[in-house]
Amino acid sequence: MNIQSEPSTKDRILDTAERLFSLSGYHSTSLRAITGEAGVNLAAVNYHFGSKESLLEAVIDRRLTPLNKARLEMLATVDRKARAEGRPPAVRDIMSAFIEPTLSFRESTDGARHFIALLGRAIVEPDDTVKKRFLNQMNPIIELMLEMLARAMPSLPAQALIKRFHFTIGSLFFTMHACCDDSMPERMRLKEPLTEELVNFVTAGMEGR
Amino acid sequence: MNIQSEPSTKDRILDTAERLFSLSGYHSTSLRAITGEAGVNLAAVNYHFGSKESLLEAVIDRRLTPLNKARLEMLATVDRKARAEGRPPAVRDIMSAFIEPTLSFRESTDGARHFIALLGRAIVEPDDTVKKRFLNQMNPIIELMLEMLARAMPSLPAQALIKRFHFTIGSLFFTMHACCDDSMPERMRLKEPLTEELVNFVTAGMEGR
């Protein structure tokens, strides 16, 4: 545990891997590129993490654990307030509790920005091990949001709710990935701030017509 | 050009690559797996396509060209009809012209289903060559839709329109990818039909509140 000295070998690997995974993708980033740029030996990855896949898991867990904690706390606050006022939670507040922590976390540091772009891709990764790791962390939030949304819109059939929530996830994760993506055509480049527009969009879609 | 005999070496490679790229992802699928399953020699890929990347482009182009033609025709019909009636095109009709051909094409054959799942991932691929190939084909449609949407909602600022269209693309592409994805948790599994719910969702989001 270094307090004010150089980052440890392990942290240098994590930081570099996060950046390169985000920029070039998991499979296209070689361990030699990571260790070369981090200035550590190739075998240090195997020593500290065991494999390239375990390294990716470590990259994900390091940021996703506190981020999901923030999301759950915000959802709990929305729920508590609604119960105290004897009303169902508002769709907009549920959406905000998911979106606002994500996008404001993204603005916090350069590393976080890379990580959020990486996460936006993780949900469509074909690699089962990686995706399951990611989905396991997301499951408690998904369950809580679905339960709260069902209370917010009691007359909406369960299947319709699932579909609309699914579309919502698509909007958010694509935004997480693509908002800092330079390869999109100029006209499609997004400008900040995004939170309010995204909350508006998915709230309108959720509540239907 | 074989009419009623066995598929050619080239077509066998295309069909097998389409299925394996969709199931396991581009980078995780080896040329040995493709050529082995297709029953052709490894070097046949290099001979017919030049490289693994060019093979992916061929897989994309074969299906995306006719699909985009159908989308453009449907958009043109919506536009023509609106002009004939002297009114701006309806947001819902524009959304349908993009979504309906995509999802009904997906239902047409097993190969198409695999292809649509692959496309749903292509838009977040980190590989620049692949993504640019894909975006080049999509650009005329994106431009036409943005132009029609601007006429449909003349009071909406351009930046807000871009953002909402972006969120729409996220919903559709995630649906294309994930609707046949078995690794999602049981509660999030989607059931057909999707077209109407998706059109409702993105129309409501587009039109705002």
Add this chain to the structure above:
DNA sequence: GTCTATACAGAGATAGAC
């Protein structure tokens, strides 16, 4: 405990015989 050097199997790409 940390880290380095190095060996190994599998990948995509390519040249050239047939």
Add this chain to the structure above:
DNA sequence: GTCTATCTCTGTATAGAC
């Protein structure tokens, strides 16, 4: 068109230096 041989680069594993 097809196939073999071979090149480089990848992820992984291990033996041993400090």
